[in-house]
Amino acid sequence: MKPLTGTLDSCDGLDSRQFAIAVRRLADSLQYGTDSSPFVGSGVEYAQSRPYASGDPVKQIDWRVTARMGRPFIKEYEAPKQMPVYLLLDTSGSMSVSSIGVSKYAWAVQIAGGLALAALARMSPVGIVGCGEKKFSTKPSLSRHQMFLWLHQLRHFRFDEKTTLTEKLEQLSKTLTNRAMLIVLSDLRQPGANRKLKLLAQKHDCVGLQLIDPAEFGRLRSGIFRGEEAETKQTFTGHSQSHWFDNETANELRRGGIDHLELKINQPFIHSLRGFLRKRDCLGRGAR
DSSP: OOOOOSOTHHHHOOOHHHHHHHHHHHHHHHHTTOOSBTTTBSSOEEEEEEEOOTTOOGGGBOHHHHHHHTSOEEEEEEOOOOOOEEEEEOOSGGGGOOSSSSOHHHHHHHHHHHHHHHHHHTTOOEEEEEOSSSOOBOOOBOOHHHHHHHHHHHHTOOSOOOOOHHHHHHHHHHHOOSOOEEEEEEOOOSTTHHHHHHHHTTTSEEEEEEEEOGGGGTOOSSSEEEEEOTTTOOEEEEETTOOOOOSHHHHHHHHTTOEEEEEETTSOOHHHHHHHHHHHHHHSGGGO
């Protein structure tokens, strides 16, 4: 298989208006049926208990502390902090490989857009980091207009660069001082990236969305074929039943406490992605 060439506009078959509509629909679908946010937590967060003062609402009495201290105490709460969201988008050559007409990269950009709008709806600022050789990094913003400008820039990226996910994760580990959410959209094929992501997960809320082409599961119908590795340009001979993907990446990330979801681009993914984000209320580090 050879990577698709040209710009993403020629690969996903959408013009700018159609792309914007698709992203908005995806964002609406990801938010449908839930009032909680996978980006900022839910409700208000407990801060401390203090002695009761005249006029304090009775419903906020901390009965456990009151029983222990022998006098009434009140629970105090604070609004949840708006956690910035960083979308790390793999812009390398391997993401452009496609056996079904629409590449992993095309879907990754749309998913990034849907996640960004869903986060912005919850007033969480969003930044995007391109994980290829070209420099593309933005500071978190609350502007929907700015977000679409960034997404349209990414849609015009050419697929002729190597993965730099490991390097970008290393940079973020040095520059991020406050807790943030990091969502990686990649095929996760760069050695060392998982280890860096697990280190970041010790301080930040990290999520791995791994995009997979059906050919990587041995689902081609072409018998024996000759192909070219998207990033190294090395040629190889393969078979339609050859497996280029294993579950070790998923197992490694989950062992490191990182929520991971496989997105097979030849199958509907909205339902599984929405369910994944909902479950993060009890599984994700950000909900703790």
